[in-house]
Amino acid sequence: DSGVTQTPKHLITATGQRVTLRCSPRSGDLSVYWYQQSLDQGLQFLIQYYNGEERAKGNILERFSAQQFPDLHSELNLSSLELGDSALYFCASSAGQGRSGNTIYFGEGSWLTVV
Amino acid sequence: LAKTTQPISMDSYEGQEVNITCSHNNIATNDYITWYQQFPSQGPRFIIQGYKTKVTNEVASLFIPADRKSSTLSLPRVSLSDTAVYYCLVGDGAAGNKLTFGGGTRVLVKP
Numbered sequence: 005d006s007g008v009t010q011t012p013k014h015l016i017t018a019t020g021q022r023v024t025l026r027c028s029p030r031s032g033d034l035s036v037y038w039y040q041q042s043l044d045q046g047l048q049f050l051i052q053y054y055n056g057e058e059r060a061k062g063n064i065l066e067r068f069s070a071q072q073f074p075d076l077h078s079e080l081n082l083s084s085l086e087l088g089d090s091a092l093y094f095c096a097s098s099a100g101q102g103r104s105g106n107t108i109y110f111g112e113g114s115w116l117t118v119v
Numbered sequence: 120l121a122k123t124t125q126p127i128s129m130d131s132y133e134g135q136e137v138n139i140t141c142s143h144n145n146i147a148t149n150d151y152i153t154w155y156q157q158f159p160s161q162g163p164r165f166i167i168q169g170y171k172t173k174v175t176n177e178v179a180s181l182f183i184p185a186d187r188k189s190s191t192l193s194l195p196r197v198s199l200s201d202t203a204v205y206y207c208l209v210g211d212g213a214a215g216n217k218l219t220f221g222g223g224t225r226v227l228v229k230p
Contacts (some may be wrong), residue, residue: 052218110164
């Protein structure tokens with residue numbers, strides 16, 4: 005158990021809908037990262053937050069947004085969903101801003117299926 | 120941002136040692152090298168991290184040459200349960216490093 009909690013574990017929704025994925029980082033961790041992993045694909049970095057502020061942005065679609073709240077949990081919002089958005093979405097956390105030597109720990113992911 | 124290159128796949132047999140090399144030619148001075156293991160439909164799991172020379176823990180060893188342009192993850196006496204994808208991650212999170220993973224190495228351990 006990495007200590008990173010993601011909900012829901014599984015989600016099925018229709019095209020055009022909007023969903024919210026939730027992540028609670030490890031106790032004391034200030035950084036949260038979101039990754040997308042499609043079937044048999046690598047981990048695609050989406051976005052990183054540190055203590056409530058956006059720190060880095062990857063190839064995140066404009067239909068996707070995220071935020072980190074004062075209690076450090078984070079939410080990833082996916083809207084106008086398309087079939088191609090079906091994937092595993094991972095949240096990870098680390099103590100700092102992902103600095104050297106700062107290990108990131110992953111949750112077990114939220115499996116999104118768009119039908 | 121240091122880009123990493125790993126072999127796509129490797130086959131091995133139970134009880135053998137598996138060595139996976141990751142190339143990161145443009146590694147920066149402050150970058151650390153971290154290896155993760157991922158099973159299907161599970162989150163990547165931290166294996167080992169190092170900066171230079173050799174690091175060893177209860178599951179693996181990490182060898183980093185003096186120029187740090189590559190690193191080798193060594194898994195001693197693998198078992199069937201070591202079948203997984205192994206990722207090498209090199210990064211420095213300062214100023215918003217994107218901590219981008221490479222393609223990973225799919226290791227298949229055969230009986």
